[in-house]
Amino acid sequence: MTESAVHPALWPAPRASGAVDATVTVPGSKSVTNRALVLAALAAEPGWLRRPLRSRDTLLMAEALRAMGVGIEEGVGPDGSGEVWRVIPAGLHGPTTIVVGNAGTVMRFLPPVAALADGPIRFDGDPRSYERPLNGVIDALRVLGARIDDDGRGSLPMTVHGGGALDGGPVSIDASSSSQFVSALLLSAPRYNQGVEVRHTGARLPSMPHIRMTVDMLRAVGAQVDEPETGGEPNVWRVSPSALLGRDLTVEPDLSNAQPFLAAALVTGGRVTIPDWPERTTQPGDALREIFTAMGGSCELTERGLTFTGSGRIHGIDVDLGEVGELTPGIAAVAALADGPSNLSGVAHLRLHETDRLAALTKEINELGGDVTETADGLRIRPRPLHGGTFHTYDDHRMATAGSIIGLAVPGVEIENVATTAKTLPDFPQMWTGMLGA
CATH class of the missing domain: 3.65.10.10 (Enolpyruvate transferase domain)
Structure with a gap:
């Protein structure tokens, strides 16, 4: 009997069968x-x-x-x-x-x-x-x-x-x-x-x-x-x-909640469009355009919205996330799948968020075979071949979406309590499988 059968709260994170090509409407901020x-x-x-x-x-x-x-x-x-x-x-x-x-x-x-x-x-x-x-x-x-x-x-x-x-x-x-x-x-x-x-x-x-x-x-x-x-x-x-x-x-779409879907384009070398992405905004999630482009993608902002396209390769990044700390879990998940090391800094305050996000990310990625080290104000991530396992969320919605990103490329990842995403992103599991065409 599998662990997910014993613990119904475990959600098998879908693995992408190829490059995603989807339009995802993200709820309000x-x-x-x-x-x-x-x-x-x-x-x-x-x-x-x-x-x-x-x-x-x-x-x-x-x-x-x-x-x-x-x-x-x-x-x-x-x-x-x-x-x-x-x-x-x-x-x-x-x-x-x-x-x-x-x-x-x-x-x-x-x-x-x-x-x-x-x-x-x-x-x-x-x-x-x-x-x-x-x-x-x-x-x-x-x-x-x-x-x-x-x-x-x-x-x-x-x-x-x-x-x-x-x-x-x-x-x-x-x-x-x-x-x-x-x-x-x-x-x-x-x-x-x-x-x-x-x-x-x-x-x-x-x-x-x-x-x-x-x-x-x-x-x-x-x-x-x-x-x-x-x-x-x-x-x-x-x-x-x-x-x-x-x-x-x-209310504008929640750009930080668009992160896992943009990450899916980067991880799978595919394309995702987020309708109604604003031309001007104070939302921290707007920084994803620059950060994910540096990690190997490209984006185009039109009247329709933002279209992000992955290149098929993921690069490591050295980035100060002090202004946009809430994006750290998703960026760490992508960095764990990159072709080189990453250094995420400026986010010591994440130890006081929904959970201690730095400790949680370190533990969960490492238990899948990763190599993540906490620094004084962030994370150092060295990519390693990852394997399946349980990804715990600590009742933190962004931990759940981070584990789902890894699950796109790594078979056998199971997310504990994916329902915690309802904190800011209702229907995330359905949106995620819909993006993958399931």
């Missing part, structure tokens, strides 16, 4: 959807989200906002163009308990919102959420005038005692473990009496594209933001108090 939900909830008038991502993380965000009194109506656009959510702001209130799962955006973006509510808001989540750093948000909110009970842990579970308003003002934080600390404070800042001035005081700030996304989305709803990118003081963001506008926003 989680990062955009959850930021848009927060901004719409804090607006002075109703707003609409078109083509939002429906996944575990975004549904947790929607349910949390509903628990605080926000109206979110789900439906389909009158022209049949896809799902539409109408967000109706309301007075925020407790008492209530918010379940964050293991969603970084929910556990970090909503405590600053809860500080504006009337009454206590308790935050709880999956066991892993207790291990993820939240001190940057907790300490900052206390400086800005909020009362929070966390028993000194700097993490979940905790209770925010909302007083209906918050003074705001200047605050210094170390956000080197997560750029979400900065985004969390900026998103609610227009509703604070004095706005907020956030000053990052720590080491290198990771995932800057996500902060640029937050700033762009704030400005789109009428907020005034001064930031380093536009001539402001380095590592300082200032948001003035103001009312926020309701928006009619169409």
